[in-house]
Amino acid sequence: xxxxxxxxxxxxxxxxxxxxxxxxxxxxxxxxxxxxxxxxxxxxxxxxxxxxxxxxxxxxxxxxxxxxxxxxxxxxxxxxxxxxxxxxxxxxxxxxxxxxxxxxxxxxxxxxxxxxxxxxxxxxxxxxxxxxxxxxxxxxxxxxxxxxxxxxxxxxxxxxxxxxxxxxxxxxxxxxxxxxxxxxxxxxxxxxxxxxxxxxxxxxxxxxxxxxxxxxxxxxxxxxxxxxxxxxxxxxxxxxxxxxxxxxxxxxxxxxxxxxxxxxxxxxxxxxxxxxxxxxxxxxxxxxxxxxxxxxxxxxxxxxxxxxxxxxxxxxxxxxxxxxxxxxxxxxxxxxxxxxxxxxxxxxxxxxxxxxxxxxxxxxxxxxxxxxxxxxxxxxxxxxxxxxxxxxxxxxxxxxxxxxxxxxxxxxxxxxxxxxxxxxxxxxxxxxxxxxxxxxxxxxxxxxxxxxxxxxxxxxxxxxxxxxxxxxxxxxxxxxxxxxxxxxxxxxxxxxxxxxx
Numbered sequence: 149x150x151x152x153x154x155x156x157x158x159x160x161x162x163x164x165x166x167x168x169x170x171x172x173x174x175x176x177x178x179x180x181x182x183x184x185x186x187x188x189x190x191x192x193x194x195x196x197x198x199x200x201x202x203x204x205x206x207x208x209x210x211x212x213x214x215x216x217x218x219x220x221x222x223x224x225x226x227x228x229x230x231x232x233x234x235x236x237x238x239x240x241x242x243x244x245x246x247x248x249x250x251x252x253x254x255x256x257x258x259x260x261x262x263x264x265x266x267x268x269x270x271x272x273x274x275x276x277x278x279x280x281x282x283x284x285x286x287x288x289x290x291x292x293x294x295x296x297x298x299x300x301x302x303x304x305x306x307x308x309x310x311x312x313x314x315x316x317x318x319x320x321x322x323x324x325x326x327x328x329x330x331x332x333x334x335x336x337x338x339x340x341x342x343x344x345x346x347x348x349x350x351x352x353x354x355x356x357x358x359x360x361x362x363x364x365x366x367x368x369x370x371x372x373x374x375x376x377x378x379x380x381x382x383x384x385x386x387x388x389x390x391x392x393x394x395x396x397x398x399x400x401x402x403x404x405x406x407x408x409x410x411x412x413x414x415x416x417x418x419x420x421x422x423x424x425x426x427x428x429x430x431x432x433x434x435x436x437x438x439x440x441x442x443x444x445x446x447x448x449x450x451x452x453x454x455x456x457x458x459x460x461x462x463x464x465x466x467x468x469x470x471x472x473x474x475x476x477x478x479x480x481x482x483x484x485x486x487x488x489x490x491x492x493x494x495x496x497x498x499x500x501x502x503x504x505x506x507x508x509x510x511x512x513x514x515x516x517x518x519x520x521x522x523x524x525x526x527x528x529x530x531x532x533x534x535x536x537x538x539x540x541x542x543x544x545x546x547x548x549x550x551x552x553x554x555x556x557x558x559x560x561x562x563x564x565x566x567x568x569x570x571x572x573x574x575x576x577x578x579x580x581x582x583x584x585x586x587x588x589x590x591x592x593x594x595x596x597x598x599x600x601x602x603x604x605x606x607x608x609x610x611x612x613x614x615x616x617x618x619x620x621x622x623x624x625x626x627x628x629x630x631x632x633x634x635x636x637x638x639x640x641x642x643x644x645x646x647x648x649x
Contacts (some may be wrong), residue, residue: 176228201238259413260407261464262634265452266345267601268337269647270313274447277310278303284319290432298436304444307585312592313447318430325496329427331375337449338372339379341603344645345451346380351417353380358409360419362391362398362596363624365488365498366425376421387413396560397624398422399450399596400632401534404471410456417457423449423596430495433618438489438497444563448594448601468619468632470522473630474515482507482627492539511629512570512621516550517629523553523617550574554633555616557581558602560623563590591647596622601647608648613641 174573282300285291291299315333317323338361346353357383369377371390378380386483387409391398399422406418425444431438455464485501485508501507513578521529528548557580559570567588571581583602591601599620606612616636623629 190552260468262466263453266649268341268449274313276314295317295434309589330425341449341451341455357416360389360402363407366428367392387619395624397622397630398631418454420452422596433491433495435491440500441498444593446592450600452596470633472519486625515629554619558599558620559584561598
């Protein structure tokens with residue numbers, strides 16, 4: 149019974165019976181996030197420390213090796229070395245030392261810097277209020293009364309405001325997803341974001357060696373990454389990748405792929421573009437389990453410029469510190485929680501299971517448990533292990549305070565209910581949730597680009613100071629949960645161009 153109480157919340161509804169005047173009560177059971185404070189999965193704690201040791205092994209070995217080297221050769225002078233060995237031997241030893249130093253610096257992955265990013269804001273002709281959304285849905289004739297009532301109820305509690313952006317062509321009577329609509333939408337948002345980014349960073353298209361585009365539903369031939377190459381005339385030997393089907397978490401997956409490629413190709417620029425085609429995710433049928441994406445998804449795109457040039461540290465905004473990806477696809481319930489399918493009339497859409505909040509909660513819990521050892525202060529980790537080892541039976545384990553690990557958090561702007569549950573489980577203050585809530589209200593859920601609109605909000609309000617750590621967290625179909633931590637290299641001034649201006 150206790151296990152079930154972790155997974156469900158109850159609401160008691162009071163209803164009056166008109167004829168008798170008596171009162172009746174019904175209990176509505178709703179799925180919710182698992183209680184993060186009730187248990188700790190040590191598998192993910194061990195995984196986090198495994199990542200920490202593997203990533204920092206050279207730091208553990210370097211001090212003793214350096215001490216041994218100094219103790220061995222510290223008493224020798226160049227004169228002693230020249231008397232013992234000839235000139236040829238001295239030159240050979242010196243060359244060997246320089247060669248070893250070169251290989252050492254070359255084998256250790258360099259830092260990944262975020263020069264700048266840009267988020268696209270559509271023109272006002274695409275603005276749509278909640279009232280206009282319902283009015284257009286009624287006029288389209290694509291939805292019955294039950295579907296209209298359901299969407300109206302969801303929008304009312306969604307946390308979405310009246311200035312989000314949507315391609316209004318989806319309300320055409322008998323609308324079906326088309327490649328033409330999808331291409332037009334992504335061309336506008338992607339090219340707009342990239343153009344602004346190139347202007348801000350002064351990076352020439354011919355200098356970009358790595359291109360990664362992610363879009364969940366729309367996958368065309370030629371690919372979206374090829375569309376970018378063709379439009380901006382990128383170099384012929386560019387390493388181009390197109391990620392699809394990963395949903396809202398794909399933006400961080402793309403950053404992870406870009407980092408790996410930058411480690412393989414020194415002194416390189418990587419362009420990452422995250423977007424979603426709302427016109428391709430739109431569902432025109434009456435299955436209410438497939439209508440939730442209609443209510444939350446909105447137009448948007450983000451373009452990010454990454455670099456591993458050492459000198460770019462002086463002009464970059466952020467440095468990538470940690471990136472953790474967790475996947476729950478081995479579990480069938482998680483795998484099927486968000487599924488693209490056709491309804492009984494052959495209309496395509498995204499099916500969202502009633503279990504998605506609980507599934508997402510378990511994925512998030514696994515991710516932050518793995519991330520903890522990489523980012524938490526040593527004092528918090530010692531407190532956690534001491535409590536874990538000596539805790540009394542049936543006592544809840546101590547959960548580290550993640551507010552000590554980050555100054556800012558950008559949590560995927562999915563819905564008000566999900567953000568409320570995450571805030572409660574992670575015990576976050578309103579200040580930590582502000583960027584997510586404001587983004588949900590102003591732009592809705594822009595899928596994989598959502599966390600970048602949140603970071604843009606923090607920059608516009610001059611929240612980012614030198615040394616601040618920013619954590620972006622996003623979940624996606626599969627089911628996955630990804631997080632990335634950036635460290636600010638300078639005080640970030642208010643940008644001249646921002647989707648919030």
